[in-house]
Amino acid sequence: WKLIGVLLANWLAVAFAFMINDVEDAEDDALTPHKCRRNPIAARDLSPFTGRLMSFGVAAGSALVYSTLGKTTFLLGMITLLISFLYSWKPVRLKNIAFVDFFTHGFMLSGLQFLTGYFAFDPAPFVHWIFPFLFIFCISCYGEMFNEMRDLDGDLKAGLKHTAAVLGTKVTARLMGAMIVLAVISGIMTAFVIRLFxxxxxxxxxxxxxxxxxxxxxxxxxxxxxxxxxxxxxxxxxxxxxxxxxxxxxxxxxxxxxxxxxxxxxxxx
Structure with a gap:
């Protein structure tokens, strides 16, 4: 039943990342109609206090489940929750630091989830997990930069300074392409050399x-x-x-x- 525990802990960790992001980004999201509609804090359907309370309740549940999955998995889970918080928390706001934004996003919403699941079952050598890790990590980094490009106009109005805002659309598109190339190479290694699946x-x-x-x-x-x-x-x-x-x-x-x-x-x- 360890699989259920890993899935539950990771689902809760990802939920916390999105929930605390909605709380911290409520003022900025209110400036963009489509973001405001999907953010209950920005839409004033939920108070910031209630949203924050619910977010940390979910984080506590995730930490509790991680604690049952072994020391390494628990440590990786705590790192996941910490990055998820610092990613959006306004005094730090990793998402607003160029290059750090997509890097931490890759860890927070894919890489660390993979590692928690992997090490919960098999503390394998480095060569066995690095390529599948890079595969999903690079795809997640690409996804973050894609989101930044999609929301660029509203983010510039909000004064954000993430990678796309600093580099511009052309350079960011090239960086996205590089991430896809690295993901493809890592995927080939995962499928045909390591044979993970x-x-x-x-x-x-x-x-x-x-x-x-x-x-x-x-x-x-x-x-x-x-x-x-x-x-x-x-x-x-x-x-x-x-x-x-x-x-x-x-x-x-x-x-x-x-x-x-x-x-x-x-x-x-």
Whole structure:
């Protein structure tokens, strides 16, 4: 049942990161209509005090679950929660420091989640986890810079000084491209050298991506800007990868733990 613990702890940690971000960014998000609509603090549906109280309650729950998963996982979990707080907390606000923003984002919302899960089960040598770590870390860094590019106008009005605001759109786009190249290289090493997952997972990602992208292609408006077009394709790829990898890693666990329990329960009936 360690898998359930890891998933729960990481879900709560990510929830805390987004919740405390909404609390700290409420004033800035109020300047951008689409951000205001999805931020209950900015929309005044929730008070900052209540939002902060709920955020730290979720963080405490995450820390509690991490504490049951071993010393290394607990330490990584605490680092995750600390970075999540400092990322948005206004006196520090790592998200407003160029280059530090996407780097900490990569750790906070992907890299450390991978490491907590990995070390909860197997304290493997460096070479076994570094490439899968880099793979998801670089994709997360790309995602952060994509979000900065998408929200650049509103962020400039709010006086933010993240990477996209400092470098400009052209240089940031090149940096995003570099992250994708590094992610592809790390992904190839993960799939074909380390063989962390079976080859059929790649085919499943490919097939599901085609299925999920088709509606986006039908709906797409060719007068959209580059950021909007990228967003139309990113989510289907994310969904496809999540389903394929979830199937790959969860099925062995289910056959080992859940199915025997269900069989025993059926015999009792």
């Amino acid at each position: 079976a080859f059929w997972v790649l085919w499943l990602v490919f097939v599901l991506s085609l299925i999920f992208i088709l509606p986006a292609v039908i709906r797409i408006r060719w007068n959209q800007n580059g950021i909007a077009m990228q967003e139309s394709f990113q989510k289907p790829l994310e969904y496809a990868a999540a389903i394929a990898l979830g199937r790959h890693f969860s099925w062995p666990w289910a056959t080992q733990h859940v199915l025997p329990w269900l069989a025993a329960f059926r015999l009792l009936i």
